[in-house]
Amino acid sequence: MNEHKPVTLTKAKLFLIIVLPLIAGTLLSFIIPQPVVGLITFDDEIYGFSAKEFNTQITYAREHPEIRAVVIILNSPGGTVVDTESMYMEIARLREKKPVITQIEGIAASGGFYVAVGTDYIIAKPSSMIGNVGVLSFLPDNPSIDENLYSTGPYKLWGFPRDTVMRELEMIKQSFLQAVTLGRGKALKTDAETILRGQIWMGSEALRMGLVDELGSLSYGIEKAARLANISHYRTEDLRILSGLPDPSSLPFFIESPDGLISPYPPNPGIYLLYVPNMEGKQ
Amino acid sequence: MKITRIVIPILFLILPILARTFWFYQGDYQRDSKVATPDYASLEMPFPSLSTTRPKNSPDTTSIQTKPKHRVLIDFSHGNNFDLSEIDSLTEELSLTGAQMELSSSSIPLGKILKNISSYVVLAPTNGFTPKEIQSISDFIDRGGRLLIITDPTRNYSMPGIGSDSLESPSLTSYLSSVEVANQIIETFGISFSDDYLYNILNNEGNFRNIILSDIQNNSITQGLSKIVFYSTHSLKTTQTILMKGDQSTLSSRTDQAENTIVAASAFNDNVLAIGDLTFMTSPYVQVNDNSLLVKNIARFLTTGVKRHDLLDHPFLFSRPVDLIIREEIKLNSDMLSEITALQSHFEGLNLEFDFSTETQSDHDLLVLDIYPPDENTTTYMEQFDLTFSYESDDESVLSEYDPGSNLETDEDGLNSETPQENSPSAQTPDPTKKSDLDPQSQSTPTPSGAVPPSTSDITSPTNSNKGATPLPGSISPDIAITPGKIISPTPGEENSGQDGNEENPNTVEIPGFGKLKTRDVGLLLFSTESERNTVIILAENADAIYTMLENLTTDLTNCIIEQGNVAICSMISEADSSTDDEEPLFDGEGNINQSEIDTLFQSPIE
Numbered sequence: 001m002n003e004h005k006p007v008t009l010t011k012a013k014l015f016l017i018i019v020l021p022l023i024a025g026t027l028l029s030f031i032i033p034q035p036v037v038g039l040i041t042f043d044d045e046i047y048g049f050s051a052k053e054f055n056t057q058i059t060y061a062r063e064h065p066e067i068r069a070v071v072i073i074l075n076s077p078g079g080t081v082v083d084t085e086s087m088y089m090e091i092a093r094l095r096e097k098k099p100v101i102t103q104i105e106g107i108a109a110s111g112g113f114y115v116a117v118g119t120d121y122i123i124a125k126p127s128s129m130i131g132n133v134g135v136l137s138f139l140p141d142n143p144s145i146d147e148n149l150y151s152t153g154p155y156k157l158w159g160f161p162r163d164t165v166m167r168e169l170e171m172i173k174q175s176f177l178q179a180v181t182l183g184r185g186k187a188l189k190t191d192a193e194t195i196l197r198g199q200i201w202m203g204s205e206a207l208r209m210g211l212v213d214e215l216g217s218l219s220y221g222i223e224k225a226a227r228l229a230n231i232s233h234y235r236t237e238d239l240r241i242l243s244g245l246p247d248p249s250s251l252p253f254f255i256e257s258p259d260g261l262i263s264p265y266p267p268n269p270g271i272y273l274l275y276v277p278n279m280e281g282k283q
Numbered sequence: 284m285k286i287t288r289i290v291i292p293i294l295f296l297i298l299p300i301l302a303r304t305f306w307f308y309q310g311d312y313q314r315d316s317k318v319a320t321p322d323y324a325s326l327e328m329p330f331p332s333l334s335t336t337r338p339k340n341s342p343d344t345t346s347i348q349t350k351p352k353h354r355v356l357i358d359f360s361h362g363n364n365f366d367l368s369e370i371d372s373l374t375e376e377l378s379l380t381g382a383q384m385e386l387s388s389s390s391i392p393l394g395k396i397l398k399n400i401s402s403y404v405v406l407a408p409t410n411g412f413t414p415k416e417i418q419s420i421s422d423f424i425d426r427g428g429r430l431l432i433i434t435d436p437t438r439n440y441s442m443p444g445i446g447s448d449s450l451e452s453p454s455l456t457s458y459l460s461s462v463e464v465a466n467q468i469i470e471t472f473g474i475s476f477s478d479d480y481l482y483n484i485l486n487n488e489g490n491f492r493n494i495i496l497s498d499i500q501n502n503s504i505t506q507g508l509s510k511i512v513f514y515s516t517h518s519l520k521t522t523q524t525i526l527m528k529g530d531q532s533t534l535s536s537r538t539d540q541a542e543n544t545i546v547a548a549s550a551f552n553d554n555v556l557a558i559g560d561l562t563f564m565t566s567p568y569v570q571v572n573d574n575s576l577l578v579k580n581i582a583r584f585l586t587t588g589v590k591r592h593d594l595l596d597h598p599f600l601f602s603r604p605v606d607l608i609i610r611e612e613i614k615l616n617s618d619m620l621s622e623i624t625a626l627q628s629h630f631e632g633l634n635l636e637f638d639f640s641t642e643t644q645s646d647h648d649l650l651v652l653d654i655y656p657p658d659e660n661t662t663t664y665m666e667q668f669d670l671t672f673s674y675e676s677d678d679e680s681v682l683s684e685y686d687p688g689s690n691l692e693t694d695e696d697g698l699n700s701e702t703p704q705e706n707s708p709s710a711q712t713p714d715p716t717k718k719s720d721l722d723p724q725s726q727s728t729p730t731p732s733g734a735v736p737p738s739t740s741d742i743t744s745p746t747n748s749n750k751g752a753t754p755l756p757g758s759i760s761p762d763i764a765i766t767p768g769k770i771i772s773p774t775p776g777e778e779n780s781g782q783d784g785n786e787e788n789p790n791t792v793e794i795p796g797f798g799k800l801k802t803r804d805v806g807l808l809l810f811s812t813e814s815e816r817n818t819v820i821i822l823a824e825n826a827d828a829i830y831t832m833l834e835n836l837t838t839d840l841t842n843c844i845i846e847q848g849n850v851a852i853c854s855m856i857s858e859a860d861s862s863t864d865d866e867e868p869l870f871d872g873e874g875n876i877n878q879s880e881i882d883t884l885f886q887s888p889i890e
Contacts, residue, residue, distance in 0.1 A: 017288060021295035028296070029303035068312070088320070095318045118320075163567055167328035167489050178321035193484045196491070230310035 033066035035231040037222050038239040040072045045253035046079030046111045051087050053245055058090045060243035069229035070100045071221050077275040078111025081172055084273050088118040099228035103221035104128045109200055111273035117183030122212040123221045124203035130211055133176055134198035135169045137271040184210055331488045331571045353382040353586040356400040360389040362410035364438035372569045376582030394419035399599035402429040402585040406561055408464040409441035420468055427590035429554050432469055434461045435561040436480040436515045472550040473522040474557045479537040481516050481544055486532055488512045496527050504580050510572040516546045517559035523550035593848030594810045597840050601648040601817050605630055606640035610653040614826050622833040629837040649818040652829055655802045657822055664818050667811055671793035797846055806832040808851035828855050
């Protein structure tokens with residue numbers, strides 16, 4: 001008759017079966033990156049340079065899996081139409097993979113709001129300035145001819161008939177309205193006519209109208225982004241640094257005269273999604 | 284046992300990995316739906332419907348060839364914030380109607396310009412009107428003139444470089460809005476512009492500022508209109524006729540309410556038209572919907588008014604070539620001829636032809652010079668005037684020599700006296716026995732401009748079928764009434780004597796509402812418009828008085844009182860005469876009548 005011999009785990013066996021795999025597993029676990037909530041600070045008018053830097057950070061977030069959510073810290077009165085649309089479209093691509101939150105600080109007007117409604121969630125301060133939905137533009141002069149300057153068509157130099165500019169504004173306005181209604185969806189509690197008045201509302205009023213989702217702080221916004229991304233024990237990173245951009249700088253957006261007075265209008269002719277406050281005399 | 288030795292290490296290998304994973308990640312991010320973005324490709328620019336092709340208007344050639352009936356003044360003297368080229372659509376329509384357009388000059392007082400104008404157009408004024416100008420405009424409209432006044436929110440303030448150097452409004456520049464200036468003129472007619480603009484967020488033409496107007500009232504100005512678009516417009520308030528207004532979704536920028544959305548109104552029997560937008564008539568917006576038709580209606584409004592034409596329009600009493608008819612008894616002395624020369628220059632300055640004539644032409648205006656009492660030819664033009672001439676004479680020798688039943692004879696001076704055919708009122712004939720300076724046969728004085736004064740045989744009266752001498756009453760009858768066209772019994776000779784007449788029984792003329800005046804003291808300037816012909820009749824005591832009256836005609840009528848618009852009573856008494864005769868002048872040199880002299884004049888000549 002056979003008798004079971006007692007199994008005795010020698011230290012060596014214990015080490016091989018438990019400790020070693022545990023150590024190996026622990027080392028391997030570091031492959032799992034700590035999730036990151038990426039922060040993009042946009043505190044500028046929207047124009048070519050600022051939009052480019054913004055899109056660089058958005059692209060970085062999209063291409064790096066450890067970035068699980070993005071919070072845009074927004075403080076912008078808007079700017080050029082095409083750059084606004086460029087930012088909006090890049091955000092839309094990012095949103096396919098990761099949640100994007102907008103945390104409105106001082107102002108999100110016109111193009112700034114256009115960008116905000118392109119994100120998943122909008123958090124504002126009670127006194128943030130929000131809205132100013134609309135488009136503005138200077139009209140070109142009526143075409144004329146010059147003896148010394150020839151062109152091959154009546155609008156080669158002027159670009160558009162004056163009447164066409166007016167109608168293009170209307171078209172862009174419609175796209176802006178669509179962006180707002182699509183972005184806000186069922187949360188929107190006001191009608192198109194009210195939105196298109198171009199008014200600016202305070203954060204608390206914007207909340208009642210459904211233009212924003214919540215009132216809260218930046219830390220709350222980061223936590224919200226983390227919840228949407230189903231992550232915890234995350235860290236936050238400034239995507240400007242991660243994407244290798246230099247320290248923030250901006251080019252003058254509004255016209256500044258030699259004596260320091262800033263005009264309320266941008267220097268270059270064009271169509272703008274822009275909030276133009278009375279800045280006469282502002283230094 | 285062998286299986287255990289494999290599974291346990293694997294578990295311990297996976298455990299840290301799982302722990303870390305769940306430590307950081309509680310799930311995967313899943314979107315509920317695809318990210319929605321605007322359908323940019325489907326967006327289109329809104330364009331309005333254009334007006335239908337209108338029949339090509341052919342110019343009215345007859346109205347181009349003849350003197351234009353309507354003169355339209357376009358104001359450029361009050362910082363008007365527009366270019367003439369912007370209203371090409373309106374000026375073209377006016378040209379097609381044959382109207383003549385003039386641009387106001389700041390060097391000529393507005394009141395004077397308006398005398399020769401039938402319609403006044405004020406667009407986007409930014410320099411204020413003086414009280415005198417406002418009164419002139421009010422008088423102009425009171426007399427049937429038409430006013431078009433338009434403001435525009437996009438032209439509310441003066442542009443740099445635009446201002447008025449008007450002699451009458453030199454200091455009102457740049458600080459008034461167009462609304463304030465326009466309201467100076469039209470508030471008195473029950474219309475006012477509001478300093479706002481109307482907008483419609485949802486129902487508009489290309490922009491919230493461009494409102495669509497379908498609420499159009501039935502009126503001659505809005506005839507045929509169904510849809511108008513105004514490109515930024517003020518709203519109006521009015522107690523008069525509302526022509527067009529916005530719908531319930533059109534709001535005012537002042538209140539963001541739809542309380543008052545009137546954009547066009549008329550007043551004063553549709554002689555005043557106020558509109559809150561100018562852009563609608565500029566290119567290309569004039570082509571939208573019925574805007575061009577509205578412009579055409581406005582042009583018709585400006586050229587169909589009937590303005591009362593009377594002596595208040597002096598010096599613009601004539602609008603066509605002027606024929607001069609002088610009564611044969613009036614001697615063309617050097618003073619007279621020089622004054623006629625001045626008269627010719629005066630008419631040349633008004634761009635009017637002027638010439639002596641023996642026959643009246645239907646397409647010419649008329650200037651008649653005659654002495655008291657007017658002859659039958661002259662009285663044919665005086666039907667509307669209820670004047671009574673009283674002539675008396677106790678000179679029986681004069682009467683006895685004048686035989687109303689005698690045949691026509693030629694006296695030693697070559698004057699013809701005509702045979703009376705019956706005892707009926709007829710034209711007055713001169714007293715052949717009384718030599719006077721009223722000798723039309725004197726041909727020694729040269730005539731101006733080669734014109735040949737008519738001889739007695741050349742003058743024909745269109746209605747003079749009875750050239751017989753005036754039947755004289757058997758006795759002198761005072762206060763014999765002379766109704767126009769029918770002189771009952773004037774005393775021949777007395778009126779042609781050139782003398783002051785009997786001091787105790789002066790000849791008089793009675794003017795309704797004014798009383799009797801001594802004919803030696805006054806000259807009359809009568810104005811009538813019949814069958815489109817303007818006729819001015821100058822009546823005075825003698826040739827010297829006629830000369831004075833012509834002077835009044837070519838200068839101004841400050842020495843005259845204008846009664847009921849068509850009778851000017853001009854003083855013939857100079858200060859020298861009055862001092863010599865111990866009489867005060869009838870007028871004080873500023874057109875104000877001397878009351879004491881009036882009291883004297885109104886005394887009955889028989890008393």
